[in-house]
Amino acid sequence: GENVEQHPSTLSVQEGDSAVIKCTYSDSASNYFPWYKQELGKRPQLIIDIRSNVGEKKDQRIAVTLNKTAKHFSLHITETQPEDSAVYFCAASKLWSMRFGAGTRLTVKP
Amino acid sequence: DTGVSQNPRHKITKRGQNVTFRCDPISEHNRLYWYRQTLGQGPEFLTYFQNEAQLEKSRLLSDRFSAERPKGSFSTLEIQRTEQGDSAMYLCASSTRTDPLYFGPGTRLTVT
Numbered sequence: 001g002e003n004v005e006q007h008p009s010t011l012s013v014q015e016g017d018s019a020v021i022k023c024t025y026s027d028s029a030s031n032y033f034p035w036y037k038q039e040l041g042k043r044p045q046l047i048i049d050i051r052s053n054v055g056e057k058k059d060q061r062i063a064v065t066l067n068k069t070a071k072h073f074s075l076h077i078t079e080t081q082p083e084d085s086a087v088y089f090c091a092a093s094k095l096w097s098m099r100f101g102a103g104t105r106l107t108v109k110p
Numbered sequence: 111d112t113g114v115s116q117n118p119r120h121k122i123t124k125r126g127q128n129v130t131f132r133c134d135p136i137s138e139h140n141r142l143y144w145y146r147q148t149l150g151q152g153p154e155f156l157t158y159f160q161n162e163a164q165l166e167k168s169r170l171l172s173d174r175f176s177a178e179r180p181k182g183s184f185s186t187l188e189i190q191r192t193e194q195g196d197s198a199m200y201l202c203a204s205s206t207r208t209d210p211l212y213f214g215p216g217t218r219l220t221v222t
Contacts (some may be wrong), residue, residue: 006152034210043201043213044153089152096141096160098211100152 002027004092006101013080014109021104023090024072030092033066033073038087038103047088048075080108114214116202122220123192130188131217135204142185143211144177145201153201159185192221 003026013019025033034049050057050064050073057064061080066073077084085108090101115134123129135142140161145153156175158166161182174192179185189196199218203211 004152036213043215045213046210049210096158097155097166098143099155100145102152103150 002030002092002094002097002099004090004099004101006090006104008104009102010105010107012107012109015080015082017080019075019077019080019084019106019108021075021088021090021106022072023074023092023101024070025092026071027092027094028068028071030094032093032098033064034091034093034098035062035064035075036089036091036100038089040086044089077106080106082108082110084108114202114204114212116200116214116217118217119215120218120220122222125194125221126191128188128190129192129219130186131200131202131219133185133187133202133204133214135183135185135202136212137183139204139206139209139212140182141205141207142179143203143205144185144187145203147199147201147216148197156187156200189219192219194221197221 006023031052036044037047038044048064050066061078063076087103087105089103091098117132142159144156147153157177159179162179174190177187199216201216202214205211
């Protein structure tokens with residue numbers, strides 16, 4: 001089955017800096033890659049997603065890039081703010097099957 | 111219908127007891143998932159329903175776990191003879207073929 005690895009497990013940045021979280025997946029048939037943000041005690045919420053026919057997608061301060069050949073994708077957050085502090089999960093999906101990475105705890109220091 | 115709902119939100123049970131959780135997906139969503147999440151980990155896949163059919167079940171799921179979605183709407187997850195290792199957040203999510211997964215608030219299970 002699909003295996004998703006996520007790095008780093010923790011990331012601390014200064015407010016205003018950029019943050020990058022990287023994921024790799026094992027199943028070359030995976031074709032959909034969402035990113036979820038989970039604040040303490042709350043449900044995971046989708047922040048951005050990308051499909052395999054696209055190499056990059058941007059939504060304001062967040063962007064995701066996908067390298068299908070290398071089977072890795074990354075989340076980029078620019079101009080980080082304290083409210084970006086949360087746990088971020090990547091996932092890889094084919095058909096209905098979605099598997100998640102272990103998460104990255106992002107801390108943005110004011 | 112504002113989103114996925116789950117009940118109860120918290121459940122404390124003694125080891126060996128049976129527990130049942132309920133998930134009500136977004137009404138037009140035919141896909142329903144159960145995940146388990148422990149502290150510091152990502153959601154771990156348990157099982158998947160498309161309408162009323164259970165199409166995939168994690169091989170890590172012991173036979174103490176069973177899930178149903180009898181009419182293709184709400185779903186229940188039952189854990190029999192609970193063990194302390196079952197303590198976790200149980201998340202339900204729903205989607206359509208083209209929509210992303212939307213998660214419910216979860217049921218936090220504590221086995222004492």
